[in-house]
Amino acid sequence: METLQNPTEIKEIQEIGISITATSFGSTILSSDYFKISGVVPQDWQLVREPIVNPGSIQLVYQNRISIIGQQNTVTFIENFGTEEVKDILVADLARKFIDKLPNADYQFFNFNPKSVIPMRDGGADAARRYITRTLLSPGSWQDVGKAPMQANLNLSYQLDRCQLNVSINEANIQIPEQPPIPGVLFSGNFNYNSFREDPSMQLVQLHKCIEHWDLDLAIFREMIEQRFSVFGNSIFPTSFNMG
Numbered sequence: 001m002e003t004l005q006n007p008t009e010i011k012e013i014q015e016i017g018i019s020i021t022a023t024s025f026g027s028t029i030l031s032s033d034y035f036k037i038s039g040v041v042p043q044d045w046q047l048v049r050e051p052i053v054n055p056g057s058i059q060l061v062y063q064n065r066i067s068i069i070g071q072q073n074t075v076t077f078i079e080n081f082g083t084e085e086v087k088d089i090l091v092a093d094l095a096r097k098f099i100d101k102l103p104n105a106d107y108q109f110f111n112f113n114p115k116s117v118i119p120m121r122d123g124g125a126d127a128a129r130r131y132i133t134r135t136l137l138s139p140g141s142w143q144d145v146g147k148a149p150m151q152a153n154l155n156l157s158y159q160l161d162r163c164q165l166n167v168s169i170n171e172a173n174i175q176i177p178e179q180p181p182i183p184g185v186l187f188s189g190n191f192n193y194n195s196f197r198e199d200p201s202m203q204l205v206q207l208h209k210c211i212e213h214w215d216l217d218l219a220i221f222r223e224m225i226e227q228r229f230s231v232f233g234n235s236i237f238p239t240s241f242n243m244g
Contacts, residue, residue, distance in 0.1 A: 022102070
């Protein structure tokens with residue numbers, strides 16, 4: 001079995017997102033001022049750049065590596081995190097404040113979306129492809145069709161006690177300032193909750209429970225990557241990156 005790297009050299013890039021969907025979200029919340037005026041975002045948070053605003057959508061990127069994306073009926077809170085302890089992650093608190101400010105919204109879906117990129121500094125530019133095709137897939141002549149090496153992306157689905165977990169595995173290029181792109185493997189998770197839709201009177205209670213489970217879901221996701229997909233677990237998180 002081909003391993004990604006020596007465990008003493010592995011570096012991991014993490015991102016988590018919390019998405020909340022409601023049919024009653026309107027244009028009011030898709031404004032650059034709403035999140036501060038409502039008290040969801042602290043007044044002292046500074047934007048990296050001017051908000052990106054288009055009809056029916058907005059993107060806010062703050063200096064503390066938190067982003068808010070509003071589009072149609074969905075608002076997503078995203079955080080890139082480095083060496084912080086899990087207890088210091090902020091997006092869950094933002095999501096709690098957000099739903100508390102809109103208690104009468106007709107909530108439809110809740111999704112917890114972690115991502116992890118494992119850089120592959122050794123093995124050349126095709127190291128990520130070889131990890132997917134040789135470690136996660138069984139070798140065979142079915143891979144040797146055509147004149148170029150086969151490209152592979154995996155999409156997996158698991159039924160957990162609380163929700164459904166979908167995991168996709170793809171090749172990635174990691175852009176780090178002042179360095180050439182680094183090949184890597186991108187693991188994208190989606191914990192899909194919708195059980196709270198069965199009882200509208202309990203929507204807020206159920207949503208809060210979904211949000212409270214985020215650290216347990218993250219632990220499940222990381223255990224899968226580090227143990228079940230044979231990726232070493234000691235991680236050093238960079239402070240800035242681009243997922244490609």
